[in-house]
Amino acid sequence: MNILVVDDSAFMRKIVTDLLERMPNIHVSNTARNGQHALKLLAEALKPDLVLLDVEMPVLNGLETLKEIKRLYDIPVVMLSALSNKDITIEALTLGAADFVEKPINIREIQDEWIQDFYGKIKNIPTQRRRPVRRTERVERTEEPPVLKERSLPSRIQALVIGASTGGPKALLRISKALPASLKVPIFIVQHMPKGFTTSFAQRMNDESAAPVKEAQDGMSIEKCVYLCPGDYHMTLRQGKIVLNQEAKVHGTRPAVDYLFESAAQMYRRELVAVLLTGMGKDGSEGMREIQRLGGYTIAQDKETSVVFGMPRQAILSGVVNEVLSLDDIGAKVKQMVR
Template sequence: MIRVLVVEDSPTMRHHLREALAEDPELQVVGEAVSGEEAIDMAARLRPDVITMDMMLPGISGLQATEHIMAEHPTPILVVSSADRQELFSTYNALAAGAVDVMEKPRGDESDADWKPRLRRALRMVSRIRVITHPRARLDGRARQGSAPASPAAAPTSTLAVVAVGASTGGPAALTELLRELPPDFRTPVLCVQHIAASEQFAVAFSDWLAGQTGRNVRYAGDGVPVRTLTGQVLLAPPDRHLYVREHTLRLSDGPLRHSCRPSVDVLFESVAAEYGGTAAGCLLTGMGRDGASGLLQMRHRGAVTFAQDEQSCTVYGMPREAVLLGAALYVLPPARIAARLAELRPVVSRR
């Protein structure tokens, strides 16, 4: 039995949530909170297996409730939120504070047809994730010490034309930490695939949120843009589009899913391996599944400096674990230490 605490102030939305969960005998609603204060109290008293969290609550907000719960009684949290811009930024802040994933509330259109089974699947997935700490401790600069390199350390490349990053569950916090810790004068373009299992409205707001969190120039990638023009920028794969590099130019496609993902980290990593070889770095961060592991291995085989996030700092040690098992990661470190190693590589602007 998976014990669920529902946090939602709208009676109508609470009814939708109860109705959806009642169809699965293994999902049991053990409590309903209508404010942030009640959410904190019930999380402590009931010790649920998973929490659905609304962001816009009376009194203490859903974001503040998430921060309290993750600091005092860490519990897997699925944010169930609307696509209102103010609420979207609170949602991403909650993900950075320790919430595991996000799901959009019903929109009242044809997209609602499979909303209930999607909610049940999301809760099952989130409930399995072990959460043990408050990620804001890391975001505030108190990074954990990483493990030893996956293999004897090789001399890093003396040039760095591009950095490729992949992340999934827990990625917003890990990406924020990595980008914040890069020095202000780090000018190498950063190409990033972040899996976001939400609507396009949710995903599009992510670039603005990440820019605000890190102080870096973050935007979604455009097709046909030469990488050499992207100095100092962080480029994200757009929603439902693969991002890759061909002839040192950004390309987007709606090609087949890889590992049930589009965008896919492997698609990006494989293209960077082929185009840049030893003048690239690859970073595979927290996430469920194995997307990115084989691509990171290809990057390492081509001479790139490769990193996997360490288990202690991951929300989900899935994708990085697969990379470590393959021998794809030269270094296994928390995001802040990955950033420090990247800063040691002399950045150059590709002229090709």
């Protein structure tokens, strides 16, 4: 995979390039010092498979550059963002960035955990050039379609839980825009996102949704609104309240979808519906298994509308999904369930 690295800091460009060049099958084909320089390279040179784009730059910033790249090319973009740019980063995700990487606090002493997260995000972003030749995709086409668990949607629904990762912010905004102002059940969301960024994302969702959206806090009494789990915390439900904790990461992430799904299953049992959206990895499958065991209903996003078909695919192959739907169909179904 060829990557174009765009950052106004020469030091940052070198660090990112060195890290990427250590990855197997990854090559930094070019670097750019600002958005204008990046667009010039894209117009003149062989197109990369992915653009790694800094949020804040002189001459032409990350948002304006992203808009131009999405207008002119079908190339995935991953943003490089500092916590101080969290609102702009959320905007970038709504404009079509596939994901973002939070810049390390101390770039002279980068932690192994940051590097692993960085590598995971880069290698899991689907690219146009890689799609036709991926062996796993050829195998998938010959696989027998997985058998979905036959079960009717509960006649009485008490709560809805949603899990998402890569590609999730844009999908969640699309779903939240369709929500009515008055919800008849609470909605709980875990989106894999670092601390601080979830505050901005909850605010963005609240601004664009008719329904009230809150970043969850420990001890909150559950009301009929939308709750987004804060970054760096797991969210569980207990006795009508939200309980946050910082227990060990699950699947390398905190928050983890499984924590929410499993506790919600215990609380709402057969009156619970779970939705698993786009994202890399396998978070959510075990939680869906528990929801199924206790009589709840589970929905997974389909491959065609997922940015990364990792989490939904794992759940489907694990036999814990009742229904596979496109993002638009999920939005319509959620609206129907909560109004």
